[in-house]
């Protein structure tokens with residue numbers, strides 16, 4: 001039996017799924033960077049395993065490639081017999097298809113994630129936040145309940161409350177404790193348990209936003225929905241909430257106090273300006289932020305503003 005032309009040549013490595021697995025692992029890492037730490041770990045494991053298998057196959061193929069032999073010239077029988085010469089080996093086609101498919105999957109998964117991660121830096125946002133008026137409205141060591149419309153275009157549905165206390169100056173910087181009233185169980189509005197001085201309530205117009213400021217003297221904070229309770233620094237003390245109350249970042253611009261984005265808190269040690277705040281990125285109600293539960297909790301939806 002006559003050998004088929006080309007049978008004496010080494011075959012290229014067989015197409016494999018390793019590149020696809022590697023691409024999926026990289027995609028998981030990228031997705032995990034945005035949504036979940038466990039996804040980063042899973043992606044890294046997948047990428048390392050499939051990458052190692054891919055590299056092993058590639059090295060094996062390189063080792064098995066023999067030195068070029070001196071091949072005797074043979075008559076071009078194929079043309080004489082009317083056979084069509086193989087112009088594009090099937091194994092090369094399959095390998096390129098596999099790599100291309102892996103690249104497409106990676107692009108489909110990664111591009112939106114990279115876009116969402118990068119685009120906000122190029123979009124215009126109001127960096128100042130919610131204007132609560134002059135800092136003189138907040139006497140040192142006293143809580144003031146501030147209610148305001150987070151988005152005036154949405155009306156009362158966007159009304160939010162923050163409990164604000166000026167803690168004095170610390171290392172030349174003003175210190176404020178600003179606690180969100182969104183219960184971290186299911187999101188009901190918590191209330192300050194203590195006297196409210198309605199007579200000294202002020203309504204101010206801060207750059208077109210109506211803000212109501214009411215002096216309060218809370219002993220703690222309570223939630224009317226399921227009995228959740230928090231201490232004066234927002235630490236959970238009773239009921240179903242799973243962490244401390246969220247807080248607002250702040251800035252001072254031209255003598256006015258501005259509320260910036262919220263962040264979540266595992267717990268607060270100490271009080272006022274010297275408190276140690278275990279801070280995390282903003283999370284949804286009911287979500288743990290520390291310990292094993294913080295790692296295991298499922299992915300949260302995007303809209304988590306308080």
Ligand code: FES
Nearest residue numbers: 183185223226228
């Ligand atoms: S929503 Fe506050 S305790 Fe349930």
